[in-house]
Amino acid sequence: MRIRVKLKRSAEGLWFVDLPTFAMVPGSVEPVIDELTTPDGVLAVADQTDSRLQRLSCMVEVPDDYIDERTGKPSRVTLRLLHRGHPRWGLGNSTDPDIDLQL
Amino acid sequence: MRIVYPAGARNDLYDRNGASKGAGFAANAVASHADTQRWSYTAPASRKLLVGSLSTTINPQNAGGPANLAQCYGRLTPSGGAATTCCGLALTLGGGVIATSASHLQGMILMPNDQLEGRTVDLSTGASASYFIAFAGLEFDA
Numbered sequence: 695m696r697i698r699v700k701l702k703r704s705a706e707g708l709w710f711v712d713l714p715t716f717a718m719v720p721g722s723v724e725p726v727i728d729e730l731t732t733p734d735g736v737l738a739v740a741d742q743t744d745s746r747l748q749r750l751s752c753m754v755e756v757p758d759d760y761i762d763e764r765t766g767k768p769s770r771v772t773l774r775l776l777h778r779g780h781p782r783w784g785l786g787n788s789t790d791p792d793i794d795l796q797l
Numbered sequence: 798m799r800i801v802y803p804a805g806a807r808n809d810l811y812d813r814n815g816a817s818k819g820a821g822f823a824a825n826a827v828a829s830h831a832d833t834q835r836w837s838y839t840a841p842a843s844r845k846l847l848v849g850s851l852s853t854t855i856n857p858q859n860a861g862g863p864a865n866l867a868q869c870y871g872r873l874t875p876s877g878g879a880a881t882t883c884c885g886l887a888l889t890l891g892g893g894v895i896a897t898s899a900s901h902l903q904g905m906i907l908m909p910n911d912q913l914e915g916r917t918v919d920l921s922t923g924a925s926a927s928y929f930i931a932f933a934g935l936e937f938d939a
Contacts, residue, residue: 707831707832708832708833708834708916709831709832709833709834710833710834711834711837713837714837714838714839714912715820715837715838715839716820716836716837717820717821717822717835717836718822718834718835718836720822720823720824721824732827732828732830734824734827734828734830734833735827735830735831735833736830736831736833737828737829737830737831738829738830738831738865738918738919738920738921738922739829739922740831742831755820776841776842777839777841777842777910778842779842779876779909779910780839780842780876780910781876781877783839784842784910
């Protein structure tokens with residue numbers, strides 16, 4: 695299933711999607727901001743800490759069983775079950791994936 | 798000698814609830830960009846993945862601007878372990894350089910909750926390239 699999710703920046707400077715399994719759709723990064731982004735990502739010469747980059751999102755393909763049919767969003771319960779024991783997604787007390795479809 | 802397996806045993810991986818898995822990123826005329834995760838696969842807790850292949854390719858399309866590094870690489874993070882680059886290539890883009898580079902990895906098994914990612918980065922100014930990075934494999938019951 696294809697959904698739009700946040701594109702986030704890690705402490706090491708990587709632009710990433712906070713899901714265990716996904717594939718980014720090429721050319722789907724939004725919004726395109728002059729001198730900051732293109733449809734394929736953040737320009738290397740851009741100020742990576744510019745506050746406007748906090749609104750970035752992209753389309754991704756995710757496994758159908760990630761999606762909660764009631765909400766249309768990835769189910770945190772399902773992620774925990776599928777990846778139980780994983781230090782990021784599989785622990786009951788882990789930080790929930792920051793999945794925001796309202797972009 | 799007679800070899801006897803326990804009832805119900807499945808010795809072939811593809812007979813253990815096997816499922817084909819794959820992910821890829823292929824894009825043309827990609828401008829210079831910061832380090833970006835293009836796809837990720839994390840083996841479920843009760844499953845493993847036999848990676849048949851992981852391929853990466855960079856084809857420069859516009860060599861304008863000062864030269865700098867471009868990379869297209871696979872990253873492996875064992876569950877609870879430290880991440881490492883398991884397959885990748887680095888290429889100088891820009892400065893008039895036009896060269897294609899490719900790398901290939903075969904025969905790796907992801908254990909439960911291990912993560913495999915595809916990433917690209919191009920630190921040049923004004924250059925562009927096409928990128929291809931993809932994996933395919935067989936997921937089966939652990």
